Amino acid sequence: MTLHVWLGFLVAAILIAVTPGPGAVLSMSTGLRYGYGSALTAILGLQAAILTHLTIVALGLGALLAASEWAFSVVKFIGAAYLLWLGIQKWRVPVIPADAEPLPVRNGGLFVQGMLVNLTNPKAVVFIGALVPQFIDPVAGYPLQYAEIAATLCGTDIVVMSFYALAAVRLADWLHNPKMIRWQNRIFGGLFVTAGGLLAASSKPV
Template identity: 50%
Template sequence: MTLTVWLTFLVAALLISVSPGAGAVNSMSSGLRYGVRKSLPTIAGQQFGYGVQIVLVGAGLGAIVASSNTALMVIKWIGVVYLIWLGIQKWREQPVEATRADLSGFSPRQQFWNGALVNLTNPKATIFLIALFPQFLVAGAAHGQQLATMGATLILVDILVMVGYALLASQLFRFMTTPKRQRQMNRVFGGLFVTAAVALASFKRA
């Protein structure tokens, strides 16, 4: 992969990550509640899920999922249900004392797997990667190395963007000093999770 091709792919990767989606909502929700540092397990989990998608596509299994309506529909509706569940949980979440040092219920392992499931249950990522990768593969060159480069680029860019989203959301914490404001923000993010679920439910392959 030449530098020019890689830079073009880098721009595409940046646009993909910046585009709001379930991962961005999840990162912002975690950043608002826990702060940037404690959002890292969530972001790491999302990258694990993203990485699995990349490996599946690179190994050719993504093509099998993409060609099977049954497999695609099962993954799709698992993702829809999971996002709705996250939305309901966020909507019902109780206000907490306005100091992050005393926040309860934080589990890095749970945050990691929550983040992983958000990306693992998103078939749009599989379809997108199958459509994206061939556009940048150079014929005659080793595909493995090219796919590894593109996969690493996607993940590194997504990490930076998701940390940025978490940082942006964490700045809102200073305004979340009253139970009323916390409930309002929880319901905003709960609604965003459900909106992401509706968007996923309406997704149809071309």
């Protein structure tokens, strides 16, 4: 991949990452509740899903998902249901001030949660499937090009999601007031539910 082509892909990757979505909501809510360290675990889960999406595209399965309305709808509604479930769980989380004994958190669970949030979004596979081939040189080596693309997508997304998480950490004073805790739980719960509803109502990109 030439420098000119890579810079074009980098711009596209940045635009994809900064567009608010379920990953940004997860990064902010986890950072706000548990701190950046735990948020980073969830962010790495998001990257595992991106790598899975790239593998799907590289194997040609992304084209199948893009062409099949039925397959797209199945994955779409699974993803929407998962986001709705996350929203309900966030709405119901206990109100515990930040200076109280923290809720137990399993980093492995946060990693899986991050992975599932991205993995169950079929539009991500279709979008990557439409974007990535435009930057692939068919006469060059595929493994190296996909490695460059994976590093660019994941590196960019980690930086942007970390920014979202650290911005939320700056709002940690919310967690010293039970009323504010309740409101932030409901705000993020509502955002997850909204994201799930938008995903369920979305149509397959053309």
